[in-house]
Amino acid sequence: MEIDSNSGENPLLNESEKVEEPKRGMCFSSKQEVYTFYAKYAKHVGFSIAYKTQRRLEINDQAGIGMSRNYNSMVVEAGVYESLTFDERDTRNYINKARRLRNLFWADAMSRAAYEEFGDVVSFDTTYLTNKYDMPFALFIGVNHHGQSILLGCGLLSSEDTDTFVWLFKSW
Structure with a gap:
């Protein structure tokens, strides 16, 4: 300023x-x-x-x-x-x-299709942090019919507060 x-x-x-x-x-x-x-x-x-x-x-x-x-x-x-x-x-x-304003959500067409097919159970995890910016990396993970984990979407979050999570889940 x-x-x-x-x-x-x-x-x-x-x-x-x-x-x-x-x-x-x-x-x-x-x-x-x-x-x-x-x-x-x-x-x-x-x-x-x-x-x-x-x-x-x-x-x-x-x-x-x-x-x-x-x-x-x-x-x-x-x-x-x-x-x-x-x-x-x-x-x-x-x-x-x-x-x-620096939040980012990503889900490509393959992830969206996987969600349609295997979206019965979704795990959400924010335990990963990037080193340089200390921004939580949020993962939406599902399980396919072979029992393998599949990425359904992910995001980089500027903070772990209520407003940010509301934004993320609306984007999801």
Whole structure:
């Protein structure tokens, strides 16, 4: 999450300069122009703003940087806790939601046909973990008429919580 706070001194903003108030229907040619206008207006009326994107937060999570460290670095960058419009719980919820977006379910045509034929008894197992990402590997296993185990479907899960399992079984 990138934080850009204008609560400090900004040599580009002159206190004696006339600041236009925001009006309905104003048009800007870029995000940067909007940000510059709003930062100037905010400073003029006595508050600061922060621009944030969640992409840096997601990258840090993928790199294994813990949520507390991630959040504290944003506080340091913003200057004080009050400059942020979110708290650590919000960042944790965001990352948990983003992780759920990384769930994957797979069942090919052969597995679907095997389920139709041998789907009387299905075993579900999430004891396998991949080493690099620590994502549970979920298997749907059946038994064919020779007593052999057959793969009916599988998934990679971002977490082992209720929402993730509900998603997996609906996908199944």
